[in-house]
Amino acid sequence: MTSNKDFIDTSYYQHTLKSSFTCMGQGLHTGKNAVLRVLPGNENTGIVFERRDVDKSRSEIQASWQNISDTRFSITLSNALNVSVSTVDHIMAALYACDIDNARVLIDGPEIPIMDGSADIFVSLINQAGRQKQKAQRHALIVKQPVSVTDGEQFASFTPSPVSWLEMENECNSHKCHMTNGSFSAPIHRKIFEDELAAARVFVSSDQIDALRKRGLLQNGTLENSVLINNGTIVNKEGLRYDNEFIRHEMVTSLGAIALIGARVIGQFTGIYNDHRINEALIRKLINDKASWEYATLKKSHEYWTEVLKKQNKESPLVRKFISRFDYCIR
Numbered sequence: 001m002t003s004n005k006d007f008i009d010t011s012y013y014q015h016t017l018k019s020s021f022t023c024m025g026q027g028l029h030t031g032k033n034a035v036l037r038v039l040p041g042n043e044n045t046g047i048v049f050e051r052r053d054v055d056k057s058r059s060e061i062q063a064s065w066q067n068i069s070d071t072r073f074s075i076t077l078s079n080a081l082n083v084s085v086s087t088v089d090h091i092m093a094a095l096y097a098c099d100i101d102n103a104r105v106l107i108d109g110p111e112i113p114i115m116d117g118s119a120d121i122f123v124s125l126i127n128q129a130g131r132q133k134q135k136a137q138r139h140a141l142i143v144k145q146p147v148s149v150t151d152g153e154q155f156a157s158f159t160p161s162p163v164s165w166l167e168m169e170n171e172c173n174s175h176k177c178h179m180t181n182g183s184f185s186a187p188i189h190r191k192i193f194e195d196e197l198a199a200a201r202v203f204v205s206s207d208q209i210d211a212l213r214k215r216g217l218l219q220n221g222t223l224e225n226s227v228l229i230n231n232g233t234i235v236n237k238e239g240l241r242y243d244n245e246f247i248r249h250e251m252v253t254s255l256g257a258i259a260l261i262g263a264r265v266i267g268q269f270t271g272i273y274n275d276h277r278i279n280e281a282l283i284r285k286l287i288n289d290k291a292s293w294e295y296a297t298l299k300k301s302h303e304y305w306t307e308v309l310k311k312q313n314k315e316s317p318l319v320r321k322f323i324s325r326f327d328y329c330i331r
Helices: 089-097 120-129 175-180 190-197 206-214 245-261 276-288 298-310 317-329
Strands: 013-017 021-026 033-040 047-051 060-062 068-070 076-078 084-086 103-107 131-137 139-143 147-151 154-159 165-170 182-187 203-205 227-230 264-266 268-272 293-297
Touching: 013 033, 021 120, 033 120, 060 076, 068 084, 089 120, 089 190, 089 245, 120 190, 139 298, 147 276, 154 276, 165 245, 182 190, 182 245, 190 245, 203 206, 203 245, 206 227, 245 268, 245 276, 264 298, 293 298
Parallel strands: 047 103, 139 264, 165 268, 203 227
Antiparallel strands: 013 131, 021 033, 033 103, 047 060, 068 076, 076 084, 139 293, 147 154, 154 268, 165 182
16 A cells, blocks of 8 residues: 655655657647657756757757747747747656656657657656656745636636645536546646556547647647547547546646646645646746745755644644545545
8 A cells, every 4th residue: 555655755856867768759739750869867957858850059948937938739848049849748747747857858850749649658668767866956846825827717726735736627517528527636646647647648629620720730630649529429439548537638738837847846736627828827927926935945845844734733724634635645
């Protein structure tokens, strides 16, 4: 049985890959073939993309929220020289969930291969490559005050939590969207991600396809890399991998956005009908509201929460919520 202590990451030091890995495939939106090679990275460098098909002097793109340039159906990052890499959400989520702080991602095209439409292959390749502990301490962003954004029915927030947590909800009464209904709540932890989230795939509704393709998107959307919904029915013969696969995939893409903060976020992310655009808006609002967070080492973040909880009555809502989360983890 998994111990509840496993759900608070006690590895205070940064990690990179033990060895490199390579995969190849086509981009979901561009349809272009690309070879992806992920190498170990130096400590304190974060995740760096390198376009091998452009001049070396302009090829690097730091994986940072500051470099988000497009959020239409995926996340695109661009550097100051207008070199971009798109559909980074799955690989960023996989690296973050697998506790890889530093890596170089080499690609010979403009878009990360979509593979089977999920982050599962990236997780498997990371596990095969292994993790290497580094000397530098891991950075953390401690959420101390709630921050949220709302746009109609869409909502996203960061709130204080001693355990890094994801919570998402999507409820719709129409028969056309019942397949995308659901809710999910879980700690951000590599075992949970691997077992419960990584295999969730991209969803596309048949009535979206023409409009997306006219915008230059979804040029390579197939039943091998996407789940197609037609009038509330799943077209893929194999069906769903999870009953609530849609909401789990939304958690993967949200984690891919959170990873662009560049530190371990100690807090809870909540999303309701959220998408890439709302996620980006929330991250920018969080970073700009400097009173709502503290930048520290991961060790300091745990010391901070230990002191906070010591001052609380055992029956206080904060402590009870913390205990209930541990109970969830070991069920």
